[in-house]
Amino acid sequence: MSRLTHPDHGVATILLAGGKGTRLHDLTATESKPAVPFAGRNRIVDFAMANVVRSGLDKLLVATQFAPATLNHHLPARWGRHFAPGALLLQDGRDRYLGTADAVRHNWQQVRDWQADQVLVLAADHIYDMDYTGLIAAHRASGAAVTVAVDVVPRAQASGFGVMQADDSGRIASFLEKPANPPAIPGEPDRAMVSMGIYVFDRAWLEGALFGPDIESLDFGHEVIPAAVAQGLAMAYRLPAGPTGLPYWRDVGTLDALRQAHLDFVAGQPARLPHISPASEWYLGRGSVMMPGAAVPPSARLTCAIVAPGTRVPHGLVAGEDPDEDARWFRREGRTVLITQAMLDRRDALRIPAILPARQGVALHPRDVA
Structure with missing residues (x-):
């Protein structure tokens, strides 16, 4: 997959890193979920950061909120050298952001300043292996308002995610945020297609969604993505296989999931990512x-x-x-x-x-x- 190597490739990336992670209990009592240590000196946020760097993305705003001190120190110290001056920005949203979409709205002036054509929105609290260039290329080719990165999980585990169904072209026909009874993939009754919390938006469409008459759009999963689906303007992009031959994405929102992701890392899946410490x-x-x-x-x-x-x-x-x-x-x-x-x-x-x-x-x- 080719990298987006042009110094101004028209993509503004916003990393949402303000999550409290209450299901990790004592580990996030005074620390944000993205800052929780993982596999030695790494932190959960480092996987999204490694994916950003490997994809050649050169404009990144990190929206922090809960307990931002660790991220404010860690991200510039570990990742600052990969960005030009002023291209890695941290914005503290304590007592301001009311949801994921609201965090982007509060930082919209930076998107305008970067004169971006697309806005890539990432979650900072997942362990996964992904080159975003394929996602961005698919979005540009489709002409959609938004493209949602998706993975497939057992249907019994899908109620904690945004769950969707798509037609053969990838156009999303329905989207339900954390449904009690998740719909299955047609023909696969035990599996469901879920959102990874990774979106590429057309900048003009997203600006209208954030600042239009419906200013109650505070959250991507509950309001913004369903609006795009209702307009027939949302596409799904399936997470491709990584270097191991399999896709890898884990939401480490529980103690069990966090520990299991550590064990996956020991076993070499995901494969060792660039800039991620292999210490054992x-x-x-x-x-x-x-x-x-x-x-x-x-x-x-x-x-x-x-x-x-x-x-x-x-x-x-x-x-x-x-x-x-x-x-x-x-x-x-x-x-x-x-x-x-x-x-x-x-x-x-x-x-x-x-x-x-x-x-x-x-x-x-x-x-x-x-």
């Missing part, structure tokens, strides 16, 4: 990973665990084998156990008073002294 010291074995600043002694036995940043695991700790015991001290969702320093401190504080009476001959339940 974060992988503990037994399906467990640790984040930067954490320390896990060899005597600990952790299964399907995520060890949060800065956590000091004590010698001999066993986690991930007994769901009831895990639930006493840690956060367990699905198969994944999240271990933080605050959880370990609470565990120590509650267990020590229980152990002391045993030294005076008071019998205790074996689980209390494990």
Whole structure:
């Protein structure tokens, strides 16, 4: 796939990086979801950034919102050298943005200043492998108002996404944002086509949608994309296979999904992307990973665990084998156990008073002294 190498190829890229990521619980208590560490010194946002750089896109505005401090430092430090001065911009939207489309509306003057013909809108909180040049070329060829990048997932998992159906030409016939009963792909009853949260818009059409009489357009999934579908102006673009021969895109919105994406990375899918660190010291074995600043002694036995940043695991700790015991001290969702320093401190504080009476001959339940 050819890169968009001309210095002014008419595309303004806006990366939406303000998500709080509440389903990651303690990991996003004080950190935005795009800034959560992933696979060593990388952060979730780095996958979208690596895709932007590999695609030759040279105008990028990053719209931050929740807890932006880490991104404000990380993005210029790690990615600034890939952009000309003034071409990588960070805009803090705390207490301003009311939705994904509203974030773009607040930053529309920059799109005008860049004199862009198309606007590429990206989500910063997914792990995926994609060259955007194919998506942009398909959009230009179609003449559509918007082209939506899509992937296929099991229908049972599709209710957390925008779900669509398209005709043989790729024109989107219906779009439902997070439906309780997702429609299946015709002829494939167990699979659904879902939005990746990646859109290419015709600039003039999007400007009309954002600033026209319907100024309630605050969100792409709920309002803007359905409006384009209703006008017959929305196209779907299927995520192509990556270097491994398969497409790869993961929404790491839950602890289980985040841990599984780490394991995929260990296995080499997605393939090592340019500018993504291949360091593997974060992988503990037994399906467990640790984040930067954490320390896990060899005597600990952790299964399907995520060890949060800065956590000091004590010698001999066993986690991930007994769901009831895990639930006493840690956060367990699905198969994944999240271990933080605050959880370990609470565990120590509650267990020590229980152990002391045993030294005076008071019998205790074996689980209390494990």
